Amino acid sequence: MDDKQRFFQLLKSVGFPEHFDWEFLYRAFSLAREGADSVGEFAPGLGPIAVNPVSLALYLLNEHSFYIATHTDKTEADLAKDENYLSFLASVALDKYCTNEHLAFQNGKLTSRYSPFMSTIELYLNFILGMLSRYKKNEPQQTLIVDIMSKGFSIAKCVASLLEGGFETEAFSSWRTLHENECILQVLVKNGRPAIEAYLRHMKYAAAFRGALESTEATDEVFLEIKANMKAVGLKSKDMKRYIEYGWLLALPNIDDPMAVKLNFRDGVQSFAGLANYSKVYEMSSEIAHSSPLLIYSRKNYVFHIALLNLYESFFRLEKIFTSIYMSTISDEEKQRYVQMRNLYYWELHAAYNEIRRSFSKFTSTAKNENEDPTIN
Numbered sequence: 378m379d380d381k382q383r384f385f386q387l388l389k390s391v392g393f394p395e396h397f398d399w400e401f402l403y404r405a406f407s408l409a410r411e412g413a414d415s416v417g418e419f420a421p422g423l424g425p426i427a428v429n430p431v432s433l434a435l436y437l438l439n440e441h442s443f444y445i446a447t448h449t450d451k452t453e454a455d456l457a458k459d460e461n462y463l464s465f466l467a468s469v470a471l472d473k474y475c476t477n478e479h480l481a482f483q484n485g486k487l488t489s490r491y492s493p494f495m496s497t498i499e500l501y502l503n504f505i506l507g508m509l510s511r512y513k514k515n516e517p518q519q520t521l522i523v524d525i526m527s528k529g530f531s532i533a534k535c536v537a538s539l540l541e542g543g544f545e546t547e548a549f550s551s552w553r554t555l556h557e558n559e560c561i562l563q564v565l566v567k568n569g570r571p572a573i574e575a576y577l578r579h580m581k582y583a584a585a586f587r588g589a590l591e592s593t594e595a596t597d598e599v600f601l602e603i604k605a606n607m608k609a610v611g612l613k614s615k616d617m618k619r620y621i622e623y624g625w626l627l628a629l630p631n632i633d634d635p636m637a638v639k640l641n642f643r644d645g646v647q648s649f650a651g652l653a654n655y656s657k658v659y660e661m662s663s664e665i666a667h668s669s670p671l672l673i674y675s676r677k678n679y680v681f682h683i684a685l686l687n688l689y690e691s692f693f694r695l696e697k698i699f700t701s702i703y704m705s706t707i708s709d710e711e712k713q714r715y716v717q718m719r720n721l722y723y724w725e726l727h728a729a730y731n732e733i734r735r736s737f738s739k740f741t742s743t744a745k746n747e748n749e750d751p752t753i754n
Contacts, residue, residue, distance in 0.1 A: 380407075387434055397441070401457035406430075406437055408467035413475070432478055437470035484543030487681045494685065494729045495541055497722055498692060502534045504718065505699055517580065521573055522565060522702070529558040529695050536688045545677050546665050549684040552691065553662035556655060557642060559691050563650035566698055568629050575628030582621045610635040658687060661752075674753050682737035689730045 384403050393399075413428045444466070445453055456462045488495055509527045514520050532555040539548035565572050584590055585599035607613075607620050610627060623640040626649060632638060639645045643656050661683075665672045700719075704712055744751035 383430075384434060387431060388438070391435070391438070393438055397453060398457040401463070402438065402441060405441070405463055405466045405470070406434055408463065409433055409437060409471040409474075412467060412471045428474075429478065433470060433474045436474045436477075437466065440470050440473070441466055485677065486541070486543035487545070487677060488540060488685075490541045493725060494733065495537055497725045497729060498689065499534070499537055501692070501696070501722060501726065502530055502537065505530050505696070506534065508703060509699075517577055521577065522562070525558060525562045525565070526695065526699060526702075529555060529562060529691075530699075532558060533688060533692055533695070536684065540681065540685060540688070543677075545680040545684055546672050546675060548688075549662050549680050550666035550672075552684055552687050553659060553666055555691050556652075556659055556662070556687070557646070559695055560642070560646045560650035560652055562698060563652065563694070564626075564629070564646060567650075571628050571630060572625065575625035579621060579625040582624075586618070586621050616640070655687075658683065671752065676752060676754055678740060679751050682733060682740060686730070686733055686737060689726070689733065693726075693730075 381403050384406055385399055388399060388402070410428060410430070410433065413433075445451070445456070490496060490499065506527070509523065509530065512520070512523045512527075514524055514527065517524065532551060536548045536551045536555060539545075539551060561576075565576060581590075582599060582603055585596045585603075588596065590596045590599065603617065603621065604614075606624070607616065612620055619640040623642070623645050626632075626638055626640065626645050627635050629649060639648070643653075643659065647653055647656060647659065661671070665675070665680075700715075703715065707715070741751045
């Protein structure tokens, strides 16, 4: 198979429309590849580059599609005859490929996706997300737990990717969302159907508050229900927003005094989840999320360790819930495969976690011995 055939095969595999002039696109692609040989003349620090033809082709295809969509006065047939456009398309595709793939800004990474600290948890996350993709989703009345759990693992993958990219503060502030997710999940799993039904009811309340229901009449009806429920537990109009967001906690079993329930995250959801010991680290993550000086001046090494530690700890809790649900819904053969995979990699996860804890402890102890604040540069 020659280069042109391989190029056409790529276009087929990505479903690129056949009404485009593929011969023209191949000419543009060939011109861009030829241009890669002279990149070193204009970017001496880069030198000769080994071009990834698939990445370069995808830049070119998307650039061409975008240009046609945004230049409605030009037809694709006319562009295919325009030598100036041919040069322009090849140049832009090559420029974006070289800049984004070979000269991309690096944020002082403290790890990489190849490190076992990241590759093991990424492997596990990819496996679990793959398995969860087989479950029915986005039908809250039946799939609420799976939906929340899937989003939790997805956020965990995002946190890992940010750490691999050198974006420690962004990873730590994203962990805050992951922690909120896992706390809600813990409360729902622990308390079962009453909690789930209350949570679903308050989802409808939130939709009404945002004006997202199907009609004004439906919205008015929901607000009457909200006000009646609030009055029954002694809440005032000023409490409506927090009641809508956290009032589902009042439906948990063994609530003797509704007025004693704190309708917030830290003293409410986090406490009922049994994770109140994370209140301090959650507060620190919130500072970063709200653009405090900690966002600007925190030590990369400190935030890296604390974000990674908490990512692992949240993952362990989520994985426990996943395993319980997953193992109850699969065949004996699949169970055996999962157990084998878990036996192979779970020890490595814990070994990595223990090493991160040891490293973090050493880092903070050294800073304190030198009378330095370990959190701030």
